[in-house]
Amino acid sequence: MKGIYFVSGIDTEIGKTYATGYLAKLWTEQGQRVITQKLVQTGNIDVSEDIEKHREIMGSGWFQEDHEKLTMPEIFSYPASPHLATRLDGRELDFAKIEAATKELAQRFEVVLLEGAGGLMVPLTTELLTIDYIAQHQFPVILVTSGRLGSINHTLLSLEALKHRGLSLHALVYNLKDESKDPLISKDTADYLKAYLGKHFPDAQWIELEKFN
Numbered sequence: 001m002k003g004i005y006f007v008s009g010i011d012t013e014i015g016k017t018y019a020t021g022y023l024a025k026l027w028t029e030q031g032q033r034v035i036t037q038k039l040v041q042t043g044n045i046d047v048s049e050d051i052e053k054h055r056e057i058m059g060s061g062w063f064q065e066d067h068e069k070l071t072m073p074e075i076f077s078y079p080a081s082p083h084l085a086t087r088l089d090g091r092e093l094d095f096a097k098i099e100a101a102t103k104e105l106a107q108r109f110e111v112v113l114l115e116g117a118g119g120l121m122v123p124l125t126t127e128l129l130t131i132d133y134i135a136q137h138q139f140p141v142i143l144v145t146s147g148r149l150g151s152i153n154h155t156l157l158s159l160e161a162l163k164h165r166g167l168s169l170h171a172l173v174y175n176l177k178d179e180s181k182d183p184l185i186s187k188d189t190a191d192y193l194k195a196y197l198g199k200h201f202p203d204a205q206w207i208e209l210e211k212f213n
Contacts (some may be wrong), residue, residue: 001010001032004102004112006039006139008130009068010154011153012118015175015209019048019144020115021057022209023173027111031142035063035109037102039116039133040093041126048072048114063103066205073101077127083123093124096172114139122130145193147174147186155193159200162206172197173203 007014029089036058041048051072055062065071074093076085105112116122120131120141134141141162145155153171158190162169163167174190198205 002110003107004139005142006134007113007115007142008120009144010158011177014144016115016144017053019173019209020113021054024113025058032111033109034111035105040074041072041084042076042083044075045077070101070105073097081122083125084119114167120158135165140168142171144173150190169201169204171207173207175209
């Protein structure tokens with residue numbers, strides 16, 4: 001596999017960062033040259049905490065591309081949706097800068113895992129949603145979900161949004177670190193989503209993220 005994959009989630013705090021680092025580690029161990037990038041980081045200054053977490057999970061240390069800020073081209077201080085964080089910091093998102101960084105990473109690595117902020121419908125600006133940005137670039141999507149109560153609804157809404165836009169789902173990632181405390185709910189959720197995926201997105205992969213520290 002080669003190319004740029006957009007990692008999104010059904011909600012905030014669903015495990016996108018964990019999933020991105022995990023997949024980068026897994027695919028690196030399988031012989032791929034993999035790098036992660038953060039589309040836009042909020043709630044930080046100068047350094048992306050999500051990129052730091054990726055490197056911790058990968059056990060790789062920092063890449064030269066991290067020092068060059070290619071993996072974290074846009075960082076805003078307020079921990080909020082990008083459309084609000086940019087307004088509070090008094091500057092707009094520089095999409096040309098982000099796109100140039102992604103393109104450069106794609107030239108240096110076989111796989112780029114581009115992690116978004118929040119879910120598919122999170123506004124990057126008052127006029128542009130995250131899913132609009134994905135559609136502009138036709139990135140295949142890796143969608144992170146889990147067995148928590150309510151996740152079926154959020155997952156199906158996200159999948160419907162992808163289908164409506166004609167976007168490609170590369171994989172549905174089931175985060176076992178974020179399961180319901182009720183094992184019956186977790187198992188049923190996984191079974192339901194696997195069946196739904198097989199019917200509506202037969203080419204997409206089902207990936208389970210193991211629990212690890």
